[in-house]
Amino acid sequence: MKRTHDMGGDTDAGAIDRTEHAMDDWEVLADALNQVLGVKGIKCTDETRRAREDMDSEAYLSLSYYERWIASLETILVEKGLVTREEVDRKVAELENRWGEP
Amino acid sequence: MAHEHEPGEEHEAGPRHELSHWAKRAYAMRDILVEKGVVTENDIRQQAEFTESKTPANGARLVALSWTDPEFKARFMADPKKVCAEMGIDASTLNEFVILENTDKVRHMVVCTLCSCYPRPILGRPPDWYKSFNYRKRAVNDPRGVMREFGLDLPDDVEVRVHDSTADMRYLVIPARPAGTENLSVEELEKLVTRDSMIGVMDALPSVPE
Amino acid sequence: MSGAAVFRDGAAVRVKSHFKPGHVRTPFYIKGKTGWVERCYGEFRNPESLGHSGDGLPRVRLYLVGFHQQDVWDGYDAGSKDKVFVDIFEHWLEPAADAGA
Numbered sequence: 001m002k003r004t005h006d007m008g009g010d011t012d013a014g015a016i017d018r019t020e021h022a023m024d025d026w027e028v029l030a031d032a033l034n035q036v037l038g039v040k041g042i043k044c045t046d047e048t049r050r051a052r053e054d055m056d057s058e059a060y061l062s063l064s065y066y067e068r069w070i071a072s073l074e075t076i077l078v079e080k081g082l083v084t085r086e087e088v089d090r091k092v093a094e095l096e097n098r099w100g101e102p
Numbered sequence: 103m104a105h106e107h108e109p110g111e112e113h114e115a116g117p118r119h120e121l122s123h124w125a126k127r128a129y130a131m132r133d134i135l136v137e138k139g140v141v142t143e144n145d146i147r148q149q150a151e152f153t154e155s156k157t158p159a160n161g162a163r164l165v166a167l168s169w170t171d172p173e174f175k176a177r178f179m180a181d182p183k184k185v186c187a188e189m190g191i192d193a194s195t196l197n198e199f200v201i202l203e204n205t206d207k208v209r210h211m212v213v214c215t216l217c218s219c220y221p222r223p224i225l226g227r228p229p230d231w232y233k234s235f236n237y238r239k240r241a242v243n244d245p246r247g248v249m250r251e252f253g254l255d256l257p258d259d260v261e262v263r264v265h266d267s268t269a270d271m272r273y274l275v276i277p278a279r280p281a282g283t284e285n286l287s288v289e290e291l292e293k294l295v296t297r298d299s300m301i302g303v304m305d306a307l308p309s310v311p312e
Numbered sequence: 313m314s315g316a317a318v319f320r321d322g323a324a325v326r327v328k329s330h331f332k333p334g335h336v337r338t339p340f341y342i343k344g345k346t347g348w349v350e351r352c353y354g355e356f357r358n359p360e361s362l363g364h365s366g367d368g369l370p371r372v373r374l375y376l377v378g379f380h381q382q383d384v385w386d387g388y389d390a391g392s393k394d395k396v397f398v399d400i401f402e403h404w405l406e407p408a409a410d411a412g413a
Contacts, residue, residue: 001331002340008215008266009341009385013239016251018231026125031227032150033132036141039149039195046363049217050335065218065233067124074127079365083134091130099118198353215339242341242396243385261393262381268337269374269399270356 004057027066034069043076051075156226160191161274162295164224165306166288168203169279179203182274186224196223197270204278204302208261211249211302212273213241219267221274225297232301242266252303275302286310317352317373318402324348325377326408327400335363338404342396346408347379350397358401373402 023031037043051072052060063071077083121129135141164185168175178185179201186193193199199221202210214220215238220228231237240248245262249255256262265273277299283291290310298304319325329344337359352375357368381394388394 005216006340007235007239008213008241008339009243010239011243013236013244016231016234016236016240016248018229018252020230023227024125026121026128028150029132029146030128031153032146033128033135033141035153036145036149037135040141040145042140044362046335046359047365049359050363052217053335061235063124064122065230066128067122070124070128070131074131077131077135082138082140083131087134088127088130091134092126095118095126095129095133197356215341216337243381243388245394258389258392261395263378263394264381264396266339266342266396266398268339269353269359269401271353271374271376271399 158297166291221272
């Protein structure tokens with residue numbers, strides 16, 4: 001059984017897009033947060049890899065690179081009891097409130 | 103990548119309510135982890151600065167010195183982490199570092215089909231194309247086609263060796279030194295060594311760009 | 313794990329083709345393929361344990377394993393000397409009759 005992330009040699013591939021995108025602020029944060037938690041020994045690379053590999057195929061393929069990082073980091077932090085989904089939901093609502101309406 | 107504010111700091115760059123679901127959760131997790139004392143704002147900022155300080159220029163210097171100094175190249179290939187430390191390049195977070203040297207007859211190309219392993223402590227963050235599904239899929243079974251897309255049409259008698267970084271090894275390619283560069287200084291040679299040439303999908307530039 | 317490597321440089325090896333649930337670093341495309349040990353990199357913590365919040369111990373030996381591209385992909389140019397190298401942990405390898413290195 002082959003899983004989605006294990007894509008070496010898949011024959012449905014097209015041309016390689018060489019466009020570089022400028023990192024958004026939240027992507028810089030996602031990158032740094034992930035690294036810091038690794039340096040502090042709170043989680044390791046193989047754990048977040050595993051969480052990404054366990055994502056359903058549609059999510060793995062549709063999320064952007066750093067969205068996958070954040071989704072997998074949340075899975076691992078929830079697993080370790082450092083955050084709960086509900087806490088993150090509440091904090092998102094709080095932030096949305098602070099950021100204001102469109 | 104230029105970003106003049108702290109990662110996650112409130113600033114004017116774009117309306118926050120338009121952020122994606124997961125982007126919002128990144129900020130939320132950051133705030134929760136800071137509130138709980140798991141990480142500090144300072145930890146995050148320092149980590150982002152550390153990553154920003156890693157650029158392909160590090161690799162270009164190592165390659166240019168390898169081109170001009172056979173003794174340096176021998177030491178670099180034998181113990182790359184030690185040589186990085188001597189050069190003031192902090193590669194301590196790198197598990198293992200392996201140098202692959204291109205020749206007229208053999209050339210190397212690096213991929214990570216399972217995720218996006220890359221020698222980040224030397225070269226910084228990988229380019230978007232390196233992380234793309236199309237590259238991850240094709241690099242192993244169509245390396246020549248990939249290189250053609252990057253502008254390199256290899257003769258049949260050149261042997262292509264693809265390295266799939268599936269474990270603790272991080273690979274860096276020393277591209278072949280372009281012909282006619284004997285009189286260039288190390289500083290000029292560094293300008294020929296592109297990021298993509300150190301991943302192995304391209305050659306070094308033939309001459310110093312204007 | 314300690315002691316001498318099970319597979320010496322140049323040894324013919326086949327990658328086990330079984331499916332192991334969970335986090336593994338052996339890519340699907342190389343399972344069941346035969347190549348040769350290019351070199352042994354030493355011992356590393358086991359990602360199959362680390363990925364599931366284990367301590368990665370005992371360490372496992374990691375090999376650089378080479379494969380002829382035409383042995384891996386149907387239709388790869390048969391005259392080609394092209395190779396693919398994959399880093400593979402020892403427990404994913406078994407002895408094979410023919411190296412072809």
